[in-house]
Amino acid sequence: MTLVAADIALAPAAAPERPPYLVVTNVTKRFKTFLALKGVSLEVREGEFVCFLGPSGCGKTTLLRAIAGLDIQSSGTITQGGRDISALPPEERDFGIVFQSYALFPNLTVRGNIAFGLENRGMNRGDVSARVEELLALIGLTEHGEKYPSQISGGQQQRVALARALAPGPGLILLDEPLSALDAKVRIHLRNELKQLQARLGVTTIMVTHDQDEALSMADRIVVMNMGVIEQIGTPLEIYNDPATRFVADFVGAMNFFDGAVSHENEVQVGGVRLAVDGRTPARGAQVTVAIRPEDVRILGAHPSAGLDAPNTLKVEVGDAEFLGSEVRLSLNYFTSGPMVAQTSQESVRALGIQPGKRIDVCLPADRLRIFMSGANHV
16 A cells, blocks of 8 residues: 555654753853852753852852843853843843842832832833732732831741842842841741742742752752852752762762772772772772762661661761751761761661660662762762
């Protein structure tokens, strides 16, 4: 039988991949002799929530301000929605921003603060009022519209600042450590609220933070920065479970580090023990650092997959036990370079009778060990 074109069911062509919404290319920023950003490049997709994470002075806020046009980069380019904004002043860029201090006008009511930017754009009074009421409902503060900033809580002020930034309908929201001034309980509540709101609106968002818990719980992707460069870009799971550099491993979450040397392929000598490792290792004899997270140190009897015949099994002595609520952090004496930290459930500690001075068996799973070259930042 001869087939003709009409007889053939063609699969629909795959939709072309959309270009990134924000592109930062080789951006450098100098403040006199200080180099704050060193050739930074990254891409942000439309609707994505991205966190710039790093210690104070790493360049994360400088990068945010360059994107906003508040501190124009010394070199490099920035495009947003296909438009080159590299040299544009802030008022000609399409973004809303929330600062750490919120910067609300104390002499304006909540409604007045939200309406401020809209009125400056010449929007008619009826449209301004409708937009303000829409945003008040969105942030759950309709009944507080006539109050002044001093009459509402810090968490409520943060919501007002966010509503003000959202009011003109910008394509990009920039958040400069917006939760750092709040107490821990309010901060946890608001970060969940903020992430849900961002997902509902679908607005592209970049948040600067030094708080790893915020970044891990809120971001679609995290940009880890250090000393003006990007150490790693990835999802929270990628950043936490597969750190690309020693800095990332140390900065994000808790980590044990032990000095050693490669003894054979996929094997490292640490002190008097040889540890099997998964994945590639440097050449034999190379000086390395072995890393493992406390929760990956498996206590025999507490973890079903760790038996006495498991590789990398060690007999250690409990030096200290720190109560953390449902979890307990154990300080274990084995390596001469310092204690190893393990984290396990309070239930396991009770069941096994773990206490300072007790000797227990632990396993360091080969697939959870990370290897970094000594004196270098990466494998």
